Amino acid sequence: MDNLFNEILTNVSADMTVTSAVITILIAGVMGLVIAFTYFKTQEAETFQRSMAITLLMLPMILSVIILFVGSNIARAFSLAGTLSIIRFRSAPGDPKDIGFIFFDIAAGLACGVGLYGYGAIFVVILCVIIILAENVRLFERKTVQKTLKITIPEDLNFEGAFDDILEKYTKKYSLDKIRTTDLGSLMELSYHVTMAPNQPEREFINELRCRNGNLNIILSVTHNAHD
Numbered sequence: 001m002d003n004l005f006n007e008i009l010t011n012v013s014a015d016m017t018v019t020s021a022v023i024t025i026l027i028a029g030v031m032g033l034v035i036a037f038t039y040f041k042t043q044e045a046e047t048f049q050r051s052m053a054i055t056l057l058m059l060p061m062i063l064s065v066i067i068l069f070v071g072s073n074i075a076r077a078f079s080l081a082g083t084l085s086i087i088r089f090r091s092a093p094g095d096p097k098d099i100g101f102i103f104f105d106i107a108a109g110l111a112c113g114v115g116l117y118g119y120g121a122i123f124v125v126i127l128c129v130i131i132i133l134a135e136n137v138r139l140f141e142r143k144t145v146q147k148t149l150k151i152t153i154p155e156d157l158n159f160e161g162a163f164d165d166i167l168e169k170y171t172k173k174y175s176l177d178k179i180r181t182t183d184l185g186s187l188m189e190l191s192y193h194v195t196m197a198p199n200q201p202e203r204e205f206i207n208e209l210r211c212r213n214g215n216l217n218i219i220l221s222v223t224h225n226a227h228d
Contacts, residue, residue: 028064028112060109067113
């Protein structure tokens, strides 16, 4: 490995100067900053990771430097690839959108590394605008909302079909997923997976269910990742 990096440092491309290298790194840094800011503005608060934003800032600069070191030397490129293959990513796979941002960064870093600053800048600006617009108009978001409905009923209530008419009125689709007993068997809890119909008042939905279950507990919660 020492020989590899000594070769890189002593055999850099004749066309590369300190000034051109610094300019490349700075331009890559600006592109990384724009991409990181786009990630910051479009990511949901509960899934935003500051470490991811910092990574998006760093990655184009790192890649551009690697490309500058490699230059047009094919043997050096393969040597670097073999050295870097030692690295293993140990973090769990994240949001698919995060992976998309990583590839976005890679493309920007490669564009800077080969000196295509103008094309790289156009690519970054256009894609950032598209990402922001897609997020603001909620592109590809489902109009229906999937929720979990939990209804507590007395043990002696026949739950089979007891709430079907109300569910058909307020939901597009529903299924009974789980039944369990509570309070030492004196009560039962029904868990439904429901897809709410558009523009249906949830307050009236819950009130009708309360009249049917004897005013016992009812929980209506958004299913995790229902909007993805």
